[in-house]
Amino acid sequence: MPSIHGFDMTEHVDPDPEHTEAETRGVGLAPSVIGTAEAVGVAIGDTVPEDPEGKPDAKGKIGIGGWLAISWLGLILALALLAPVLPLHDPLEQFSGLASSGPQTGHPLGTDALGRDMLSRVIWGSRASLAIGLGAITFGMLIGGFLGLVTGFFKGRVDAIVTPLMSLLLAIPQFVLALSLVTVLAASADVSDTRRILVVILGLGITTIPILGRITRANTFSWSEREFVTAAEAVGARKWRIMIRSVLPNVFPAMLSIAMLGVGLAMIAEGGLSVFGVGVQLPQPSWGNIIAEGRNQLRRAPHIVIFTSVVLFLTVLALNFLGDVISKRFDVREGQL
Amino acid sequence: MGLLRRLLQLIVTVVAVTFFSALLLQLLPGDPVEVLAPFSSEEQRDVIREDLGLDDPFVVRYAGWLGGFVTGDMGNYYTVSSKRPVSDRVADALPISLQLMIYSQLISLAFAIPVGVYAAARKGRIFDKFSNATAFAMLAIPNFALALLLQYFLGVKWQLFPTSGYTKITEDPSMHFQQMVLPCVTLAVGQFAVYMRLLRSDMIATLQQDFILLAKSKGMSSRRILFRHALRPSSLTLLTVAGLSVGTLIGGALIVEVLFQIPGMGLMLAEAIATRQMVAFQSLIAIVAILYVLVNFGVDLLYSALDPRIRHDRTR
Numbered sequence: 336m337p338s339i340h341g342f343d344m345t346e347h348v349d350p351d352p353e354h355t356e357a358e359t360r361g362v363g364l365a366p367s368v369i370g371t372a373e374a375v376g377v378a379i380g381d382t383v384p385e386d387p388e389g390k391p392d393a394k395g396k397i398g399i400g401g402w403l404a405i406s407w408l409g410l411i412l413a414l415a416l417l418a419p420v421l422p423l424h425d426p427l428e429q430f431s432g433l434a435s436s437g438p439q440t441g442h443p444l445g446t447d448a449l450g451r452d453m454l455s456r457v458i459w460g461s462r463a464s465l466a467i468g469l470g471a472i473t474f475g476m477l478i479g480g481f482l483g484l485v486t487g488f489f490k491g492r493v494d495a496i497v498t499p500l501m502s503l504l505l506a507i508p509q510f511v512l513a514l515s516l517v518t519v520l521a522a523s524a525d526v527s528d529t530r531r532i533l534v535v536i537l538g539l540g541i542t543t544i545p546i547l548g549r550i551t552r553a554n555t556f557s558w559s560e561r562e563f564v565t566a567a568e569a570v571g572a573r574k575w576r577i578m579i580r581s582v583l584p585n586v587f588p589a590m591l592s593i594a595m596l597g598v599g600l601a602m603i604a605e606g607g608l609s610v611f612g613v614g615v616q617l618p619q620p621s622w623g624n625i626i627a628e629g630r631n632q633l634r635r636a637p638h639i640v641i642f643t644s645v646v647l648f649l650t651v652l653a654l655n656f657l658g659d660v661i662s663k664r665f666d667v668r669e670g671q672l
Numbered sequence: 673m674g675l676l677r678r679l680l681q682l683i684v685t686v687v688a689v690t691f692f693s694a695l696l697l698q699l700l701p702g703d704p705v706e707v708l709a710p711f712s713s714e715e716q717r718d719v720i721r722e723d724l725g726l727d728d729p730f731v732v733r734y735a736g737w738l739g740g741f742v743t744g745d746m747g748n749y750y751t752v753s754s755k756r757p758v759s760d761r762v763a764d765a766l767p768i769s770l771q772l773m774i775y776s777q778l779i780s781l782a783f784a785i786p787v788g789v790y791a792a793a794r795k796g797r798i799f800d801k802f803s804n805a806t807a808f809a810m811l812a813i814p815n816f817a818l819a820l821l822l823q824y825f826l827g828v829k830w831q832l833f834p835t836s837g838y839t840k841i842t843e844d845p846s847m848h849f850q851q852m853v854l855p856c857v858t859l860a861v862g863q864f865a866v867y868m869r870l871l872r873s874d875m876i877a878t879l880q881q882d883f884i885l886l887a888k889s890k891g892m893s894s895r896r897i898l899f900r901h902a903l904r905p906s907s908l909t910l911l912t913v914a915g916l917s918v919g920t921l922i923g924g925a926l927i928v929e930v931l932f933q934i935p936g937m938g939l940m941l942a943e944a945i946a947t948r949q950m951v952a953f954q955s956l957i958a959i960v961a962i963l964y965v966l967v968n969f970g971v972d973l974l975y976s977a978l979d980p981r982i983r984h985d986r987t988r
Contacts (some may be wrong), residue, residue, distance in 0.1 A: 504963065506685050506689055506962060506965060507689055507693075508919040508920070508923045508960060509919065509920075510920075510922070510923025510926060510927070511922065511923060514941075514945065515696060515953075516696070518946075519699055527841045532926055566810070599812065606814055606816050607815075607926075609925070610930055610931060611818050611927075611930065611945075611946075625814065627815055627816065630823075630931065633820060633823060637824045641824075643817075644821060648812055648813055648814065651813075652808075652809060655811060656808075659808075669879070
């Protein structure tokens with residue numbers, strides 16, 4: 336595989352780098368959070384000597400942190416879904432005389448530069464942010480996951496064509512790629528609000544294809560060498576059937592755990608795009624564009640940036656935490672055998 | 673052979689990346705000249721059109737660009753009335769971005785190495801748990817939000833550092849570093865967390881090996897064991913990841929440069945995208961890709977220098 340960095344990280348893969356409490360060499364999936372999914376590849380590519388003192392029973396528990404993360408995400412999701420029926424101000428309604436004012440009765444999170452209710456904007460903004468996070472990753476999972484599965488399972492010619500192409504996409508720093516894609520795609524679509532969100536989803540989704548593809552491929556690679564695959568072949572199961580029925584379920588946890596991080600990443604990336612003015616377009620709120628717009632009010636009304644940042648931070652933290660739990664819980668390490 | 677193959681890979685990558693970005697820009701609707709020079713006369717437009725080769729087929733235009741790029745001609749930046757070679761501006765902007773990235777790398781490594789080593793040595797104790805949890809939280813901080821929060825708290829509220837701008841180090845070193853603090857810290861926080869966690873788990877693995885036990889039984893001080901014996905074999909993955917994170921750093925630097933008004937490659941790329949300077953855009957992407965691939969190329973070379981075992985391990 337003509338890997339760009341010259342490392343073929345996929346030959347020896349531990350799909351779950353942080354499988355026991357502390358001893359593994361991988362940093363788990365952590366590096367991807369800011370966008371280095373390549374780094375994840377590296378972290379994942381290391382096999383690790385077993386720690387004699389390791390406590391294997393500690394893994395896979397959801398724990399207090401896990402439940403907190405689930406509750407937070409549940410709350411955010413519920414608020415996002417229920418936003419139309421909640422007793423909120425219109426996120427676009429401007430309260431005159433209340434511009435950039437802090438928390439007060441009627442406006443628990445204060446108002447923004449145009450006197451719009453911040454609580455309402457943050458809750459309505461979660462809809463756009465979640466749609467983008469979930470949408471982009473679903474898109475990336477479907478296409479990248481499919482390509483990774485097929486290349487890792489069939490190897491050969493498909494692999495020789497698809498994998499270099501994916502590596503190529505990885506040679507452009509991800510944010511630069513996303514920024515260019517969204518800019519170009521947004522220029523061609525006429526910019527209605529929903530369209531714009533779709534464009535951002537598409538741009539970010541394309542960016543995640545090579546990452547998810549690479550990780551899926553690496554995992555598929557090691558799983559497809561296992562005995563049960565040989566056994567299935569021996570009894571005459573068709574290749575595609577083996578791939579879908581035997582290999583995919585084993586690869587899925589690793590994909591899911593990366594996807595959790597990816598959702599957070601995509602939500603952050605949307606904010607980055609908003610800094611360049613190509614994210615979700617105002618006045619429609621998204622967490623990213625509330626923060627990006629709030630920078631103009633940093634001196635007068637820092638609460639706009641602070642509140643929204645905290646909400647975004649907690650959401651990403653919860654997603655990362657759950658991604659970590661999943662990767663520990665579905666200890667796919669036997670894949671090495 | 674390895675070196676030659678890598679060089680070939682480098683060239684293929686750069687050609688493919690730029691071809692891809694050219695193709696992408698090709699998809700833009702509308703007349704590019706209209707965007708480049710909205711108020712120009714018909715003659716001026718014809719000149720620009722001729723200059724950009726807009727009437728040529730796509731492949732011819734791309735080949736022309738590639739020929740120019742190889743010989744150092746990165747095309748022009750167009751404004752309403754004039755054009756300026758992209759290479760001029762790159763010469764100004766690239767060092768600024770590199771400074772930003774190098775400082776950030778240094779800051780993050782300067783903290784990550786001691787913290788990671790110490791946490792590994794005291795695995796499971798309070799310091800380890802605390803630093804690990806902190807690093808995990810740091811990974812969830814969006815960089816643009818962090819930039820703004822630092823600007824507000826350290827810049828506006830407590831007036832410790834300037835919130836924006838750039839001064840050359842040769843002009844006013846003190847001002848230069850003061851202005852660089854916030855943007856570099858913004859970029860360094862995420863990197864620190866990645867490096868620290870990585871080094872910690874690598875160190876834990878190394879500390880279980882026999883030669884560490886031997887060193888201990890010889891009565892060496894634990895500091896010497898940690899930093900002289902264990903750090904080097906543990907730093908290999910760190911090195912790789914530090915190379916690969918240049919991609920993240922570039923993305924982060926883009927955003928940070930806009931938020932802190934630092935006239936580097938990020939601001940330039942953003943401008944090129946916004947005003948659809950396709951030739952400039954293509955050249956900038958090519959530079960970024962080359963930079964990125966070169967860094968990883970260098971890391972790979974360093975790798976075998978740091979650990980002779982690698983040569984055997986990796987020939988599998």
